[in-house]
Amino acid sequence: MKSFLDLPAAAARLHVGIWSIVIVISVQAFNLFDRDMPWRGEWNWAVDWAGSGLIIIGPLLAGVAAVDGGKMKSERRLPQASLISRPIRAIMGLWLTSAVPAVTAYVLSVGIFLYIADSATVVPRTPALLLILAQASALSAYILLGSVIGRMLGAVVGAPASAVGAVTIYWSLGRGGGDFAPFDVGSATSSLLGLQFSTTYILLQLSYLMAFMAGCLAVHAAINTRFQTPTAAGIAMAITLSSVVPIAMPRFKEHEVSASTCVSVQVTVCVYPEHERFLPDLARDVSIVQQAASQIGIADLLPRVYVERIPGEGIRSLDDQRGRLEIKPNDFSAGKVPIADVVHAIVLPWHCPQLFGENPPPPHFVGDITRIADTLTLLVESKTEPELTVGDARKTVAAINRCES
Incomplete structure (x- = not known):
């Protein structure tokens, strides 16, 4: 039990990433009041608008996570409570210390968006709920990416490199234009009336993001071993191939609505x-x-x-x-x-x-x-x-x- 109680205290002392909650709250507060809340009344639009904040949040959290990853590089081990003393548990702790507060703050912010939206929509809400899950997964993936880069390059170089890397990921994998884009989890700047999120699209996004995070964890596990370079190169090649091979798939499908x-x-x-x-x-x-x-x-x-x-x-x-x-x-x-x-x-x-x-x-x-x-x-x-x-x-x-x- 003591290990569990020591974990939050140790995280606050040892990690910058735990303060990722401040970044999420700050960006989403601005996003909430931007343009006088035009999304009010529309459930889908409110969720998609909330997700547009990840364009800024993702690179910032990646940079913060890189600082903690750099600390792990310099100290060779990450001081933690005895609960996660093994290397892989230390890596998970490094990631979750940033991801848990960030995802919690993000999901709460989406809840505020939807409360203010006060939507009377008759459009099914399940796809939008799946999109929230995809948004949380994308946020976690940005953090994990930053921790990997920070651990490989150190905090000083890794932080800006992670931010640039996250922007590059979004630029190549978050802007579909009619094709599948796994990191396109929020961008609507106009009404989504008459449109519904494609459940197939979101489930494919979730699968990609899970694979992306698994790849980052594989690089983490290979660091300081003879597999470090080939593992990192293989993951980078897979990401590059997925960004240059287009998959035609619309993010939305038409949904009949009535002015009732x-x-x-x-x-x-x-x-x-x-x-x-x-x-x-x-x-x-x-x-x-x-x-x-x-x-x-x-x-x-x-x-x-x-x-x-x-x-x-x-x-x-x-x-x-x-x-x-x-x-x-x-x-x-x-x-x-x-x-x-x-x-x-x-x-x-x-x-x-x-x-x-x-x-x-x-x-x-x-x-x-x-x-x-x-x-x-x-x-x-x-x-x-x-x-x-x-x-x-x-x-x-x-x-x-x-x-x-």
């Missing part, structure tokens, strides 16, 4: 449950725009039901008479859709193929849409008399709805 959270006043406005925080302002603004449309006689030519548009959604079906409202990436930080964007979305004929072709829509068509949108915006914002007559306005909107260009 609605408010009905003069018109009906529906958003996705994840974006319910936008609904009160959107419903109010749409009603105001409808009142402005009544002043120029076009209210009956506009839809009576509006639903939130999925990012990247294509042309609207002719059978779907509902209008579309768009929440753009910048709106997630602001927490509100600008009234000019609401007006433009209401006027825009989402069923017209001219808007979605390879070539830009004809200038006359765009001009008509802009003229109606500017008139409504002016009425909403300044309450001035419109320059368009009722007849001209109705004729223009009718032509827009018929996609006449």
Whole structure:
């Protein structure tokens, strides 16, 4: 029992790595408040956003772990409680002294992200939970990498070399671009609505990260033996090959979602449950725009039901008479859709193929849409008399709805 009690005290005295918790908390605190928490409401986005902090945390923890690894190199043995006096146990203690506080702090930070997200998502949450496990594994792998490099090169050279090595690992194995990237465990800067993490992708990530850590432990075990150089060279070669041989595998798959959270006043406005925080302002603004449309006689030519548009959604079906409202990436930080964007979305004929072709829509068509949108915006914002007559306005909107260009 004494060995167990002595372990935390010894770790605090002998290891820099135990303070990795401070690095994790500091970076994740900044990450939490960055851009005014645009991920609020989305479970998957919150988890992926939290993981983006590992781009900074990983190299920093690798550098810290290298200091402890360098101490092991210089002292030939790592002073520890009797519980882990054997070499392999000393190596595990070296790693876990950094990894346990870092992973604990990280998982708690993700919990805070998800608590604040307060998501009403109907998307299955299991893949995101698996991603959290992959994120914790990647964090542990960075630490183990740093301890190996530090033990081989010493603390002074090993710390910066480990940080550079971790950055290199991320640069080569953490940026997929459509291919499998085992260290790509968080990067989302825009909404993931309509997308779900691929469980196959995450399980393959976990397998790779386990193999990566096993390789690092093999190098640790081979240090100071005649197998040191071939073992390190073999692991480095395996990592290099895995970074240059692409495996086509998408990180996300499409997942059907429904704009099922609605408010009905003069018109009906529906958003996705994840974006319910936008609904009160959107419903109010749409009603105001409808009142402005009544002043120029076009209210009956506009839809009576509006639903939130999925990012990247294509042309609207002719059978779907509902209008579309768009929440753009910048709106997630602001927490509100600008009234000019609401007006433009209401006027825009989402069923017209001219808007979605390879070539830009004809200038006359765009001009008509802009003229109606500017008139409504002016009425909403300044309450001035419109320059368009009722007849001209109705004729223009009718032509827009018929996609006449």
